[in-house]
Amino acid sequence: MIENHSTTTLELVRAYHERTKHHFDRYAAGPDFLDWEQQPNPFREFESAPLIKLPLDFEELPEPGFNSLNTQQPQLGLKDWGLTEISSLLRFSMGLAAWKVYGPDRWSLRCNPSSGNLHPTETYMLVSGLRSLQDGVYHYAPYPHALELRAENGSSSPNQPQLLLAFSSIAWREAWKYGERAYRYVQLDIGHAIGALAYSAAALGFRLQRLPVSRKKLTKLLGLDRQEDFKDAENEYPDLIFRLRESPDQVPDPSGADGIQLPMTSQWHGTANRLSQQPSHQWPLIDELEQPLMECPPCQQLPLAESIPAPARVPDQPIRQIILQRRSAQAFHGKSILQLSHFYQILDHCLPRATEHPWKSWPYQARIHLLLFVHRVEGLSPGLYLLPRSRQALPLLKQNLDEDFSWQPVEGCPAHILLHQLVTTEVKKAARALSCHQDIAASSFFSLGMLAEFDAALQASGPLAYPELFWEAGLIGQVLYLQAEAHRVRGTGIGCFFDDAVHQIAGVKESGLQSLYHFTVGEAKPDNRLQTLPAYHHLGS
Numbered sequence: 001m002i003e004n005h006s007t008t009t010l011e012l013v014r015a016y017h018e019r020t021k022h023h024f025d026r027y028a029a030g031p032d033f034l035d036w037e038q039q040p041n042p043f044r045e046f047e048s049a050p051l052i053k054l055p056l057d058f059e060e061l062p063e064p065g066f067n068s069l070n071t072q073q074p075q076l077g078l079k080d081w082g083l084t085e086i087s088s089l090l091r092f093s094m095g096l097a098a099w100k101v102y103g104p105d106r107w108s109l110r111c112n113p114s115s116g117n118l119h120p121t122e123t124y125m126l127v128s129g130l131r132s133l134q135d136g137v138y139h140y141a142p143y144p145h146a147l148e149l150r151a152e153n154g155s156s157s158p159n160q161p162q163l164l165l166a167f168s169s170i171a172w173r174e175a176w177k178y179g180e181r182a183y184r185y186v187q188l189d190i191g192h193a194i195g196a197l198a199y200s201a202a203a204l205g206f207r208l209q210r211l212p213v214s215r216k217k218l219t220k221l222l223g224l225d226r227q228e229d230f231k232d233a234e235n236e237y238p239d240l241i242f243r244l245r246e247s248p249d250q251v252p253d254p255s256g257a258d259g260i261q262l263p264m265t266s267q268w269h270g271t272a273n274r275l276s277q278q279p280s281h282q283w284p285l286i287d288e289l290e291q292p293l294m295e296c297p298p299c300q301q302l303p304l305a306e307s308i309p310a311p312a313r314v315p316d317q318p319i320r321q322i323i324l325q326r327r328s329a330q331a332f333h334g335k336s337i338l339q340l341s342h343f344y345q346i347l348d349h350c351l352p353r354a355t356e357h358p359w360k361s362w363p364y365q366a367r368i369h370l371l372l373f374v375h376r377v378e379g380l381s382p383g384l385y386l387l388p389r390s391r392q393a394l395p396l397l398k399q400n401l402d403e404d405f406s407w408q409p410v411e412g413c414p415a416h417i418l419l420h421q422l423v424t425t426e427v428k429k430a431a432r433a434l435s436c437h438q439d440i441a442a443s444s445f446f447s448l449g450m451l452a453e454f455d456a457a458l459q460a461s462g463p464l465a466y467p468e469l470f471w472e473a474g475l476i477g478q479v480l481y482l483q484a485e486a487h488r489v490r491g492t493g494i495g496c497f498f499d500d501a502v503h504q505i506a507g508v509k510e511s512g513l514q515s516l517y518h519f520t521v522g523e524a525k526p527d528n529r530l531q532t533l534p535a536y537h538h539l540g541s
């Protein structure tokens with residue numbers, strides 16, 4: 001139980017956040033050892049649901065460059081989409097990217113990263129009016145790269161073709177390893193999944209439009225409330241739902257619901273597999289948080305208002321290649337230096353613009369800002385820097401951070417990138433120590449903490465702002481991963497850090513700002529002991 005006898009969901013959220021902080025002398029509650037017998041299956045299956053295998057040949061699709069996503073036009077309208085388009089959308093977002101082999105061990109990696117490679121995120125597709133697929137609700141199964149038909153639609157069919165995509169999460173997959181803090185990682189993974197899906201949609205000339213559907217409603221739509229189908233299965237909670245839209249440049253309608261019709265399902269198929277041998281009742285704190293959040297109305301976020309110049313771009317590479325080659329660095333060389341122009345370009349793409357992917361799919365005001373630990377960037381003194389991701393956040397950041405910081409705008413930095421130098425000094429030791437003593441935070445070009453406008457967001461948008469701040473952080477993480485690849489360097493998300501120690505170094509006293517995620521970018525040192533196999537070699541193609 002969360003101990004402070006919380007009466008409101010907002011208090012519960014705050015209590016959860018406090019309780020799951022890591023401290024130098026005490027980690028958040030988690031297992032003392034890993035019970036490998038109970039290791040959760042990373043693949044959800046609905047046994048006996050009809051399976052539609054998706055093709056893995058994408059030769060007939062255009063191959064846009066990473067820099068040309070904004071001008072990518074749909075080759076086909078949704079109505080004419082075949083299984084190849086659907087396959088591409090899912091394969092290059094939530095599908096497998098490779099297998100790694102080390103001695104007798106073999107594990108798969110996916111296009112979307114996940115804390116501990118545990119993959120709590122599940123993907124559903126709700127389809128109507130497409131020529132290639134019967135109307136209904138489908139679950140995406142990444143291992144066989146197939147759709148499982150969960151439910152057929154009843155009689156009411158919308159008058160225009162519709163493809164909706166929804167995410168849900170099985171927190172047990174993360175809690176098995178990380179205990180109570182797992183809820184945070186699950187939400188960060190959703191942020192990465194949003195980014196992964198947005199980039200994959202952009203490659204087809206589409207973007208995502210979020211729908212204001214309550215969690216309760218989403219549970220029903222996805223059939224997650226059907227106890228008869230989830231008898232033995234670990235809890236699965238809905239997160240959010242998008243509609244796939246052609247990708248015009250205009251700022252989308254933030255209410256999101258124009259012309260949408262939610263399907264009426266009739267017959268359901270399949271039973272969810274249990275992921276661990278024994279049903280698990282560990283870490284009940286996560287259910288204690290999820291259940292009241294289910295009762296909250298959808299979170300209102302403010303639409304993006306600021307408009308800034310388009311970002312500079314690196315030489316182009318095919319987007320699907322970048323998606324497939326994305327990996328987390330396990331170690332960095334720690335010697336080379338990042339070109340200053342590349343540093344600015346990587347940061348520039350983290351700024352939200354309603355006209356740029358993936359932000360077109362998440363066109364909300366920024367509530368996360370970057371506290372940078374600069375180690376090795378051409379022409380920049382090592383030190384602590386701050387990148388506000390919106391101009392209007394500057395006063396709040398100045399008010400909440402150490403008053404002794406110098407707040408020097410960085411000379412020569414493009415004017416719309418509001419990079420400020422706070423302190424110049426070596427920060428490698430601090431970065432390593434703060435990120436749970438992980439060397440990747442120090443041997444990189446730079447690492448960073450993502451500072452959320454915590455109090456303001458919770459106050460303005462209510463308890464569901466809590467997961468949504470993590471989603472924004474995860475989405476920034478996905479941008480950083482792909483930007484790093486495009487600049488021929490490599491990133492790694494860092495979920496393990498000592499929360500209040502980070503706040504202390506930044507001079508944050510109250511909960512006005514809270515660090516939610518760390519990230520690091522450097523020149524990766526490959527691990528030559530590992531063998532790599534193609535993603536779908538097990539399907540014989």
Ligand SMILES: Cc1cc2nc3c(=O)[nH]c(=O)nc-3n(C[C@H](O)[C@H](O)[C@H](O)COP(=O)(O)O)c2cc1C
Nearest residue numbers: 109110113114115116117188327328493494495496
């Ligand atoms: C939310 C999140 C937190 C992560 N935290 C860490 C971390 O603290 N340390 C680390 O070495 N890797 C971390 N990673 C990297 C994952 O271990 C990695 O994504 C996973 O093993 C899959 O590998 P891939 O990214 O190469 O596909 C994190 C990734 C995510 C998405």
